[in-house]
Amino acid sequence: xxxxxxxxxxxxxxxxxxxxxxxxxxxxxxxxxxxxxxxxxxxxxxxxxxxxxxxxxxxxxxxxxxxxxxxxxxxxxxxxxxxxxxxxxxxxxxxxxxxxxxxxxxxxxxxxxxxxxxxxxxxxxxxxxxxxxxxxxxxxxxxxxxxxxxxxxxxxxxxxxxx
Numbered sequence: 431x432x433x434x435x436x437x438x439x440x441x442x443x444x445x446x447x448x449x450x451x452x453x454x455x456x457x458x459x460x461x462x463x464x465x466x467x468x469x470x471x472x473x474x475x476x477x478x479x480x481x482x483x484x485x486x487x488x489x490x491x492x493x494x495x496x497x498x499x500x501x502x503x504x505x506x507x508x509x510x511x512x513x514x515x516x517x518x519x520x521x522x523x524x525x526x527x528x529x530x531x532x533x534x535x536x537x538x539x540x541x542x543x544x545x546x547x548x549x550x551x552x553x554x555x556x557x558x559x560x561x562x563x564x565x566x567x568x569x570x571x572x573x574x575x576x577x578x579x580x581x582x583x584x585x586x587x588x589x590x591x592x593x
Contacts, residue, residue: 431463431532436471440464458483462490466533469493474500489528491517492540499547507550514544520559522566538570542581549590560585561592568593 431439443464446452452460465480466489478497484490491513498510518524519540526537545563548556564582571578586593 431467431470431530434470436467439467440471443467458485458487458490461485462487462493463530465490465493466530469496470534488517489530489533492526492528492535493533495547496535496543499543499550504551507547511544511547511551514540514547519544519563522562536571536578538567538578539576541570542567542578545585546581549585549588557590560590564590564593 443460446460447457447464449456461480461484465477465484468476468480474493475497477493478501481490481494481497495510495513495517498506498513514520517526517540519526522541524537524541526535526540528535541563545560545567548560548563564585567578568582573579574583582593
């Protein structure tokens with residue numbers, strides 16, 4: 431995965447998953463790795479089932495929440511918000527640290543995705559939570575071409591005021 435060989439990475443992770451001598455923890459890590467390889471090779475939703483199989487690893491929970499948002503259904507977005515908050519992202523000062531940097535998701539990316547999920551969920555107070563999250567994300571990453579910038583522009587066009 432470090433070298434962008436996501437197909438090879440998926441095969442490697444498959445071998446760990448299918449190895450009868452692999453421990454539960456090794457399999458969890460392999461499912462997590464295969465999920466992220468699928469995200470990189472295909473799209474975010476492609477890793478969803480692997481993230482579920484990986485269990486409660488922070489990286490797999492993050493991937494699962496992102497896949498739920500990408501599915502584009504109201505119920506899955508609400509579920510994603512709960513997962514993002516369980517990870518700690520509900521606190522705008524929370525700094526997400528991941529074990530595997532090659533995943534390529536920054537703390538700012540995760541906060542921006544939560545902002546988008548809050549806006550989409552639309553519960554009472556979610557507009558302010560979305561503003562707080564996207565502001566925190568933009569303070570960390572003010573690029574217009576990053577995923578944070580893209581989510582920021584999407585929220586503005588969708589009608590989130592005060593950003």
